[in-house]
Amino acid sequence: MAIYFRGMNPEETASLTRIMMTSGQVLNLSDIPGKKIDKHSTGGVGDKVSLILAPLVASAGVIVPMISGRGLGHTGGTLDKLESIPGFRTDLSLKEFKDSLLKIGLAMVGQTEEIAPADKKLYALRDVTATVDSIPLMASSIMSKKLAEGIDGLVLDVKTGSGAFMKGYEDSLKLARTMVETGTSLGVETVALITDMNQPLGRAVGNSLEVLEAIDVLKGGGPEDLVEITIELGAWMLRLAHGLDIEKGRGILMANIKNGDGLKKFKEMVSMQGGDTEVVVDSTHRVDRQELLPSSEIKRELRSKENGYIERIDAESVGIASMVLGAGRERVDSVIDHSAGIILMKKRGDSVRKEEPFAILYGREESMMEKAEELLLQAYKLSDTKPERTPLIKTIITKEDIVPLTGTEKT
Ligand code: URA
Numbered sequence: 001m002a003i004y005f006r007g008m009n010p011e012e013t014a015s016l017t018r019i020m021m022t023s024g025q026v027l028n029l030s031d032i033p034g035k036k037i038d039k040h041s042t043g044g045v046g047d048k049v050s051l052i053l054a055p056l057v058a059s060a061g062v063i064v065p066m067i068s069g070r071g072l073g074h075t076g077g078t079l080d081k082l083e084s085i086p087g088f089r090t091d092l093s094l095k096e097f098k099d100s101l102l103k104i105g106l107a108m109v110g111q112t113e114e115i116a117p118a119d120k121k122l123y124a125l126r127d128v129t130a131t132v133d134s135i136p137l138m139a140s141s142i143m144s145k146k147l148a149e150g151i152d153g154l155v156l157d158v159k160t161g162s163g164a165f166m167k168g169y170e171d172s173l174k175l176a177r178t179m180v181e182t183g184t185s186l187g188v189e190t191v192a193l194i195t196d197m198n199q200p201l202g203r204a205v206g207n208s209l210e211v212l213e214a215i216d217v218l219k220g221g222g223p224e225d226l227v228e229i230t231i232e233l234g235a236w237m238l239r240l241a242h243g244l245d246i247e248k249g250r251g252i253l254m255a256n257i258k259n260g261d262g263l264k265k266f267k268e269m270v271s272m273q274g275g276d277t278e279v280v281v282d283s284t285h286r287v288d289r290q291e292l293l294p295s296s297e298i299k300r301e302l303r304s305k306e307n308g309y310i311e312r313i314d315a316e317s318v319g320i321a322s323m324v325l326g327a328g329r330e331r332v333d334s335v336i337d338h339s340a341g342i343i344l345m346k347k348r349g350d351s352v353r354k355e356e357p358f359a360i361l362y363g364r365e366e367s368m369m370e371k372a373e374e375l376l377l378q379a380y381k382l383s384d385t386k387p388e389r390t391p392l393i394k395t396i397i398t399k400e401d402i403v404p405l406t407g408t409e410k411t
Pocket of ligand 1: 142
């Protein structure tokens with residue numbers, strides 16, 4: 001409670017992070033040759049970046065030991081998305097995790113009880129004392145878990161906007177700076193990209209729908225915003241690993257999408273973790289591959305009531321609509337439906353004609369459809385004029401941007 005009200009200075013934040021990190025197992029990956037770099041996102045709607053990014057960056061020679069979480073509330077989680085692939089296991093043992101890193105340079109798993117147990121207890125305490133919303137406590141909580149992975153570098157995607165955990169830009173900036181400072185002072189080079197989460201990322205929201213969209217990107221297609229953010233985060237991972245120029249990193253990653261190396265790595269990961277690789281069949285078999293993933297029973301198209309341009313798609317409302325359809329968890333113990341979700345056929349800036357479909361809902365029950373439709377209709381706002389493009393990547397914070405504080409200042 002004292003930290004909540006008074007904040008902590010950088011040294012205090014780093015100390016708390018170190019103590020929580022060493023309260024459990026800190027992975028030692030030194031027997032695996034190569035630089036180990038991970039990415040963490042503070043969470044958003046339609047954020048399936050990890051599914052594309054981890055194999056793509058691994059295909060460029062970086063070791064990616066990714067430990068991810070599950071979705072809660074309006075935001076989705078990487079583990080839930082991966083588990084929509086039939087047979088895919090996210091509960092690898094430490095030995096299996098390391099074997100996978102050695103063989104294919106990549107593994108995507110869930111957090112075990114042994115990683116930062118003190119954070120789990122403190123978080124539960126913060127939850128019941130209304131002290132979750134503290135920047136130094138959030139920074140130390142996130143960083144203690146990431147730094148326990150035994151990584152050499154970390155790229156953070158700090159989301160800002162309606163669908164983000166941190167809605168205001170200034171708060172997102174503070175959180176990003178605090179995490180970069182903490183990681184750097186604990187010996188792991190950390191970079192943060194502050195990115196827009198006012199509208200969902202890409203067009204798919206919901207687990208198996210997002211897996212299909214991620215595969216589309218690895219095949220050279222997919223929505224522009226999703227490709228842009230993935231390439232940018234990946235180029236920073238390559239810079240941390242090999243000191244590569246950002247432009248050069250972008251080129252390597254785009255080439256590995258074109259030549260199929262990223263997709264090949266994704267398939268290798270699915271195979272290593274027990275999943276059905278038929279999900280990744282070539283483009284001429286799109287229908288088959290969709291049939292392999294869980295598919296929903298009811299599909300409803302939403303049509304526009306007027307002509308205009310899409311001015312806004314409130315990400316939080318879309319996230320809640322997707323949760324109502326069964327794609328997300330209202331409580332930690334809710335059971336999710338991997339097939340449920342939403343396809344946004346129109347995104348911000350697109351024109352729409354009266355009666356033209358702008359979104360498709362997938363779910364199991366009509367009552368869920370009604371509620372989700374209502375939320376989605378509220379989420380979309382039309383205007384007569386085309387809105388100006390806003391940048392997707394707002395700010396990049398590196399260790400050079402952190403001005404050392406005097407020691408008494410509070411973050
Ligand atoms: N995510 C975490 O892991 N911890 C926080 O404190 C907030 C978000």
